[in-house]
Amino acid sequence: MLGEPRADRIVIVGASLAGLRAAETLRAEGFTGSLTLIGDETHPPYDRPPLSKQVLLGKVAADRTGLPQRRRLDADWRLGVRAGGLDPVGKRVLLDDGADVPFDRLLIATGTRARPWPHPDEAALDGVFTLRTSGDAAALAARLDAGPRRVLVIGAGFTGSEIASACRERGLEVTVAERGPAPLVGALGGTLGELAAKLQRAHGVDLRCGVTVTALEGDGRLTGAQFSDGTRIDADIAVIALGAVRNTEWLAESGLAAGPRGVTCDAGCRAFDMYGIVTDDIFAAGDVARFPHPLFEYQLLSLEHWGNAVAQAEVAAHNMVSPGPRRRPHLTVPAFWSSQFGLNIKSVGVPTFSDQVVIAQGSLKDARLVAVYGYRGRVTAAVSVNQARSLDYYRHLIETAAPFPPAPGAADQRESPVPVPSDVPDPKLLSHGPTVALTGHLPDRRLTVVQPAR
Amino acid sequence: MAADTLFQRITDYANRADPYPLYAELRENGVARQDDGSYLVGTYHEIAALLHDPRISSDRRQRTVPDGAAGTDEGVPPSFIGLDDPEHHRLRGMAMRSFGPPHTPDRIDGMHEDITRIVRDLLAGLADKERIDVVDDFAYPLPVTVICRLLGVPAEDEPRFREWSDAIVAGFDPTPDEDPAERQRAGTEARKTMALYLGDLAERRRGHPSGDMLSAFVNDAGPEGQLTPLETMATGVLLLIAGHETTVNLITNGMLTLLRHPDALARLRREPELMPLAVEELLRFEPPVQMLPQRTPLADIEVAGRTIPKGSPLILMLAAGNRDPQRFADADRFDPAREDNQHLGFGSGVHSCFGAPLARLETQIALHELIRHLDTPRLIEDPPEYRRSPVLRGPRHLLIGRG
Ligand SMILES: Cc1cc2nc3c(=O)[nH]c(=O)nc-3n(C[C@H](O)[C@H](O)[C@H](O)COP(=O)(O)OP(=O)(O)OC[C@H]3O[C@@H](n4cnc5c(N)ncnc54)[C@H](O)[C@@H]3O)c2cc1C
Ligand code: HEM
Numbered sequence A: 001m002l003g004e005p006r007a008d009r010i011v012i013v014g015a016s017l018a019g020l021r022a023a024e025t026l027r028a029e030g031f032t033g034s035l036t037l038i039g040d041e042t043h044p045p046y047d048r049p050p051l052s053k054q055v056l057l058g059k060v061a062a063d064r065t066g067l068p069q070r071r072r073l074d075a076d077w078r079l080g081v082r083a084g085g086l087d088p089v090g091k092r093v094l095l096d097d098g099a100d101v102p103f104d105r106l107l108i109a110t111g112t113r114a115r116p117w118p119h120p121d122e123a124a125l126d127g128v129f130t131l132r133t134s135g136d137a138a139a140l141a142a143r144l145d146a147g148p149r150r151v152l153v154i155g156a157g158f159t160g161s162e163i164a165s166a167c168r169e170r171g172l173e174v175t176v177a178e179r180g181p182a183p184l185v186g187a188l189g190g191t192l193g194e195l196a197a198k199l200q201r202a203h204g205v206d207l208r209c210g211v212t213v214t215a216l217e218g219d220g221r222l223t224g225a226q227f228s229d230g231t232r233i234d235a236d237i238a239v240i241a242l243g244a245v246r247n248t249e250w251l252a253e254s255g256l257a258a259g260p261r262g263v264t265c266d267a268g269c270r271a272f273d274m275y276g277i278v279t280d281d282i283f284a285a286g287d288v289a290r291f292p293h294p295l296f297e298y299q300l301l302s303l304e305h306w307g308n309a310v311a312q313a314e315v316a317a318h319n320m321v322s323p324g325p326r327r328r329p330h331l332t333v334p335a336f337w338s339s340q341f342g343l344n345i346k347s348v349g350v351p352t353f354s355d356q357v358v359i360a361q362g363s364l365k366d367a368r369l370v371a372v373y374g375y376r377g378r379v380t381a382a383v384s385v386n387q388a389r390s391l392d393y394y395r396h397l398i399e400t401a402a403p404f405p406p407a408p409g410a411a412d413q414r415e416s417p418v419p420v421p422s423d424v425p426d427p428k429l430l431s432h433g434p435t436v437a438l439t440g441h442l443p444d445r446r447l448t449v450v451q452p453a454r
Numbered sequence B: 001m002a003a004d005t006l007f008q009r010i011t012d013y014a015n016r017a018d019p020y021p022l023y024a025e026l027r028e029n030g031v032a033r034q035d036d037g038s039y040l041v042g043t044y045h046e047i048a049a050l051l052h053d054p055r056i057s058s059d060r061r062q063r064t065v066p067d068g069a070a071g072t073d074e075g076v077p078p079s080f081i082g083l084d085d086p087e088h089h090r091l092r093g094m095a096m097r098s099f100g101p102p103h104t105p106d107r108i109d110g111m112h113e114d115i116t117r118i119v120r121d122l123l124a125g126l127a128d129k130e131r132i133d134v135v136d137d138f139a140y141p142l143p144v145t146v147i148c149r150l151l152g153v154p155a156e157d158e159p160r161f162r163e164w165s166d167a168i169v170a171g172f173d174p175t176p177d178e179d180p181a182e183r184q185r186a187g188t189e190a191r192k193t194m195a196l197y198l199g200d201l202a203e204r205r206r207g208h209p210s211g212d213m214l215s216a217f218v219n220d221a222g223p224e225g226q227l228t229p230l231e232t233m234a235t236g237v238l239l240l241i242a243g244h245e246t247t248v249n250l251i252t253n254g255m256l257t258l259l260r261h262p263d264a265l266a267r268l269r270r271e272p273e274l275m276p277l278a279v280e281e282l283l284r285f286e287p288p289v290q291m292l293p294q295r296t297p298l299a300d301i302e303v304a305g306r307t308i309p310k311g312s313p314l315i316l317m318l319a320a321g322n323r324d325p326q327r328f329a330d331a332d333r334f335d336p337a338r339e340d341n342q343h344l345g346f347g348s349g350v351h352s353c354f355g356a357p358l359a360r361l362e363t364q365i366a367l368h369e370l371i372r373h374l375d376t377p378r379l380i381e382d383p384p385e386y387r388r389s390p391v392l393r394g395p396r397h398l399l400i401g402r403g
Helices: A017-028 A134-145 A158-169 A190-202 A306-320 A391-399 B003-011 B020-028 B044-051 B087-096 B109-124 B134-139 B141-151 B155-171 B180-205 B213-219 B229-245 B247-260 B262-270 B272-285 B356-373
Strands: A009-013 A034-039 A076-079 A083-087 A092-095 A100-102 A105-108 A112-114 A128-130 A151-154 A174-178 A206-209 A213-219 A221-227 A232-234 A237-240 A244-246 A262-264 A270-272 A278-284 A289-292 A335-340 A343-349 A356-363 A368-375 A378-385 A435-439 A447-451 B031-033 B039-041 B131-133 B292-297 B301-303 B306-308 B314-316 B377-379 B399-402
Touching (some): A009 A017, A009 A100, A017 A034, A017 A306, A105 A306, A134 A158, A151 A158, A190 A206, A190 A356, A221 A237, A262 A270, A278 A306, A368 A391, A378 A391, A391 B044, B031 B306, B044 B301, B044 B314, B087 B213, B109 B141, B109 B356, B131 B134, B134 B141, B134 B247, B134 B356, B141 B155, B141 B213, B141 B229, B141 B247, B141 B356, B155 B180, B213 B229, B229 B247, B247 B262, B247 B377, B262 B272, B262 B356
Parallel strands (some): A009 A034, A009 A105, A034 A076, A128 A237, A151 A174, A151 A237, A262 A289, B039 B314
Antiparallel strands (some): A083 A092, A112 A244, A213 A221, A221 A232, A270 A278, A335 A343, A343 A378, A356 A368, A435 A447, B031 B039, B292 B314, B301 B306, B377 B399
16 A cells, blocks of 8 residues: 555564564564564573572573474574664664665564662672573573572562562572561562561561662672661572663763653554654564553553553554554553462553552461552552462553542452551652543554542 | 344244244344334444443342342342442452462363373263264263363263253243243252352362362352352352353364364364364354343443333343354354454453353363264264254254264
8 A cells, every 4th residue: 555664664673572562563563574683682582570589490491492483484684793872864774794784664562671789899709690581590590500508599589579579489598688677579569578488477578568679798708788777697599689770871972762661652552762752663562661551641651561562562663653543542551461479460550550459358367369450549560479360350440540549349259358558659649630541452542541539 | 023022932842953043134123123012133343332331230239120040149249240340359269269360370281181081081982882972971970070170070970060051041041932930930949959059169178179170169269258158159150050061062062063163073083173263163153152131231222223211121132243244254154264253152351251161172072072083973863853042052962874
């Protein structure tokens, strides 16, 4: 069809989950032009979630998490080479090996990397690890095989907690240091944080909350660590699990709105430039992207979730080859999962966007429950623990901005549960305006509707 | 015709061979209230949402409208298909321990050879017959043999429990016609008899496990402990009936559908690797479990703009949702290679079919071998004679000739 951009040059930087899924979608939607994927890792795209789970348990080898390619891509793969810059006027990606790659449209999918330990000499000690790549996982798994006397995990977010869980399952002694009051509290708030703390301790973790690690000790090899409360431990492995840094440095001179918080884009995945003007040929998706979500008062969300990377990559790819009116918004409700200490945790919505939480099904006592989060009287998130089957129902409540607390009546919760403060970092206080809800099931029929203020 | 008579028309035996136009009418009507106070839902997205809605109970005792089928089983408690979490979860988990992952991950895979052998033996016995009844000669004996081995029930007893099973199925047939009370009473009686029979078999294995599920129920304990004798009985009855009355229809509906679509049959002969997809399409196109008649909302719920009051009988028409054009492209077309196929044939949500991996395997092997065995099969009677039940719908006989 005339004017449909289906046959020119598309370049994708970042050859991992989002990059691969975007490439597949481009071909599935009939893009016949040239397709180049640039990635600084030497491996073909692989899956990261198993790295902190099955791989550390020794059940799956680190080089065995390759992502299946669901169709022939007919693409030019440039692996093992980093993109060092972007010339938005000349429309070229500049590679570190000196080459440059011209594009008509570009997808930025460079994701994140592990936040390093702030003291480089301590970080260089033998026995200090981060966990983001399959190489990281292979090295750490090999060290766990060798039977260390104690593993120190710094940071009790999802990744840190999963690492601690794997270590305990292997019978290794583990100390977890967390600055906050409990594990997972930054993502899930106080109620589930307390449950996580209880479970970690029940599984034999030496959990230390409200402390920071002030020094990693050793002479060439790690031997121990000191804490802000004056105590110290012996440890021969430390895993730094302090979160992620967005890979945007290569865009510093590009004039895009790219910085430590990610690449800002619109709901159609088109990147903004630094003046807030939307570009029409540069798109972003996955962990590196930051995008406005109508359900969460158009706040810019940056999500480090597998499912978001896939969904956003599909929308970005669709929009890259579709003329204006056929473009779609990225409206998926955020969702992720984690498994640790025998718990299967699943989340929909944004639990941190909340002021209250209620146990709507099951009980904390049985560690089998659904916690529903609300913000100013509407449902914004739900987290299930070992009980994921009704999450689609809560997704629907979130999408339709249903009132919080949800009406009682769950088949496995006969008493009316009482909401308590969710104890997460306060969401940005916003005026009490109208809320937005989503309607429709099919991607091209999903709409937002504005609901009057309640 | 008025939407409030839809259920009567759907369950009317005269419409058994082709209920699909009625299902289309139901979808047009959104939620259809029947004059007895029950509600029918037939659109895909609404059914899927209700199956994941925690406010929907599977326990008939929650109904405020009098329900003859509830609470009449003095003695044998409801099995987990009729219970809500956490009870349902506990019992399903304990039954799953000896059936599937994570504790028994290889049970079903390990039955591949066994099932193939049973299928081939059945077919070998038919070699001289010019005319075959797919039901009696093939599709019925296969799953019965399999579920008997799995549970540890002697196959010789088949005539006895077939009779009980027929009565139990008739007992929960929701057709609002002649004397439902008598049907239900007979069903309850049969269920009790079957429960005692299975309980006795299980007790005899206490201390003498023989590798089957009844043995596991009385000998193995997980962290939740063991099934009580009454729970063993109720679970045994559930598994025997579920294994007995459903797969037969999938195999038979499958053969009937393939005979009605010669292109698809030819394609499956050429591309046998399509069989798993074809079986999923059969579960969508002609699902053996047409409806779930035993849901009840525990609160007033809103569905497609209508309120269904707390306690009302809620009937989810899976077979109607499976043909919803809002969900499936070309929904009335049988496409054995359909990719996007999240059908409702096994239900969805916490009660989604426990035996699905087994049913899939049996049907894939059965249809694969059957079409290889028959060179030029021909339908002798179309439509065939159907079984009575509108819930577990399938032919009573399916006569085919060779060439
Ligand atoms: C250990 C671990 C466990 C996880 N577990 C879960 C989980 O249980 N559930 C869940 O929902 N999510 C989980 N995640 C998150 C999930 O893996 C990410 O959301 C997903 O990988 C994001 O995909 P992406 O393609 O956007 O980014 P990435 O996977 O980060 O890929 C970006 C790619 O771009 C490359 N790159 C970066 N800069 C450049 C450059 N300048 N030039 C060329 N290439 C570049 C990177 O090397 C990388 O290969 C986990 C992540 C990790 C690390
Ligand atoms: C083609 C064959 C089959 C079909 C179409 C089928 C269909 C279904 C459906 C639709 C449900 C959901 C019921 C509800 O939500 O109320 C279900 C549940 C169930 N099925 Fe099947 N089934 C089949 C074969 C089997 C077999 C072979 C077994 C036993 C081994 C089995 C055991 C069960 C059990 C125990 C449940 C209850 C699950 C629960 O309540 O958690 N089914 N089945």
